[in-house]
Amino acid sequence: MSTDSEPKQWKTLDKDLNRISRVEYATRYVARPLVGVGVAFAFVALATLAAAVTFGQAQGAVFVVAAAAFGAYMALNIGANDVANNMGPAVGARALTMGGAIVIAAICESAGALLAGGDVVSTISKGIIDPAGVADGSTFTWAMMAALIAAALWINLATWIGAPVSTTHSVVGGVMGSGVAAAGVAAVNWPSMAAIAASWVVSPVLGGVIAAAFLAFIKTFIIYQDDKIAAARRWVPVLVGIMAGAFAAYLAIKGFKRVIAIDLLTALLIGAGAGAVAYVVTAPLIRRQSEGMENRNRSLKELFGLPLVISAGLLSFAHGANDVANAVGPLAAIVHAQEAGGFAGKVTIPLWVMVIGALGISFGLVLFGPKLIRMVGSQITKLNPMRAYCVALSAAITVIIASWLGLPVSSTHIAVGGVFGVGFFREWDTERRARKGNRHIAVKQVAPEERRRRKLVRRSHFMTVIAAWVVTVPATALISGLVFLALDGAFS
Incomplete structure (x- = not known):
């Protein structure tokens, strides 16, 4: 009797263990999204603690904390949100895994913010609102606080719904809205706003044009050649040299200025030298890698893998230098106002403020970045390593120029503009070859109705992105103004 009951007991035990395993799996599945939120709260708490320790019992410490x-x-x-624009093309082209992209971006973003982020921070914190038009230091502090809150809330909402909005737009709109609420329209530095607004228009167009130009170059001199591999051996090292030269010139101007002052001509010479060295180093590597490859486009995709990874790292460095201003610009203004007892004079950026910005960007990327990385990399238009390289190189060059000039342009506009530029160029090139044919490539004739249906850029995403860009500034300005009025009414 006992012998017959033993199998039933084991079956019952197996069922119970299976139920427990399912409960454990369900618990892990539900708790997984909360891990990121918990780590984010811990980082905010550590930043608050760092500010409290730094200021101690000094006057205005509560504001700074x-x-x-x-x-x-x-x-x-x-x-x-924003870092997705840097790594999305590389991940979408499958040149980098999601994990590899996150590691590279985190390192390069932090390095760019800490080495070369100071000048743009000054533009954000002082160039939009004229401190002389604000009544007192307390009002100025509340205005900067409202700008931070409004921009952060808006970007959080955009990330949640999967929209790659401009963080630069968010901060600038927030500063403008709180400035108008604090001191009226006259407090806004409208010439500075006009220059910034012009850069918003120029940056996506310039990014798209440069990306399309690089893609046209690659198609003409590599893809459409009879011997694609030989053409790649000749031109891929040149493209890597261009990228290395731009990065070296920028680093000479911005990254080393605390050690030695380097003028523009010297920096350009350094860039030219670095580009030449990169060409010399890359040429044999590309030659060795291309040995035995078949003469087809798939082989070219492999050859562009290394340049794409390098360009993605370069773009992340430039993004860290340019967009750290969005996180710590208003914070730097508040710290200066509390330390100096006013808001006149040049704003200096404390190291701990820069560290908060750099680490925060890296943690945000690791915890919440993959969602928008996938969207930018694969849902706007189809990317391969060659197209993604054009996008990354175009965005990197444009962001570097903007950061060098001290203009807070939107890296979102530049990178997404580059993606659109590549997609629209492919549409135009496909139509051109379909109409006229090409002596190198046989083009399948497609009916006009079918060609209109086969758009290479998703128009729904295009319109959504444009709408988000248009709405961001007025939305954050309105939120910031309301937040300022609430803070001023509650604590004044």
Whole structure:
């Protein structure tokens, strides 16, 4: 009797263990999204603690501690939303895994913010609002606080719904809205706003044109050649040299200025030398890698893998230098106002403020970035390593120029503009070859109705992105103005 009951007991035990395993799996599945939120809260708490330890019992410490918390929150949102524009093309082209892209971006973003982020921070914190038009230091502090809160909330909402909005737009709109609420329209530096607005228009167009030009170059001199591999051996090292030269010139101007002052001509010479060295180093590597490859486009995709990874790292460095201003610009203004007892004079950027911005961007990328990386990399238009390289190189060059000039352009506009530029160029090139044919490539004739249906850029995403760009500034300005009025009414 006992012998017959033993199998039933084991079956019952197996069922119970299976139920427990399912409960454990369900618990892990439900708790997984909360891990990122918990780590984010821990980072904000550490940033708040760092500000409290730094200021201690000094006057205005409460303002600085609160601003540090919101600055850390803002940096997390920038990492979750904006960094997708840097690594999305490389991941979409399958040149990098998601994990590899996150590691490279985190390192390069932090390095760019800490080495070369100071000048743009000054533009954000002082160039939009004229401190002389604000009544007192307390009002100025509340205005900067409202800008941080409004921008962070808006970007958080955009990330949640999967929209790659401009964090630069968010911060500039927030500063403008709180400035108008604090001191009226006259407090806004409208010439500075006009220059920034012009850069918003120029940056996506320039990014798209440069990306399309690089793609046209690659198609003409490599893809459409009879011997594609020989053409790639000749031109891929040149493209890598261009990228290395631009990066070296920028680093000479911005990254080493605390050690030695380098003028523009010297920096350009350094860039030219670095580009030449990169060409000499890359040429034999490409030659060795291309040995035995078949003469087809798939082989070219493999040859562009290394340049794409390098260009993605370059873009992340430039993004860290340019967009750290969005996280810590208002925070730097608040710190200066509390330390100096006013808001006149040049704003200096404390190291701990820059560290909050750099680490926040990196943590935001690791915790929440993959969602928008996938969207930018694969849902706007189809990318391969050659197209993604054009996007990354175009965005990197444009962001570097903007950061060098001290203009807070939107890396979102530049990178997404590059993606659109590549997609629209492919549409135009496909139509051109379909009409006229090509002596190198046989083009399948397609009916006009079918060609219209086969658009290479998703128009729904295009319109959504444009709408988000248009709405961001007025939305954050409105939110910031309301937040300022609430803070001023509650604590004044």
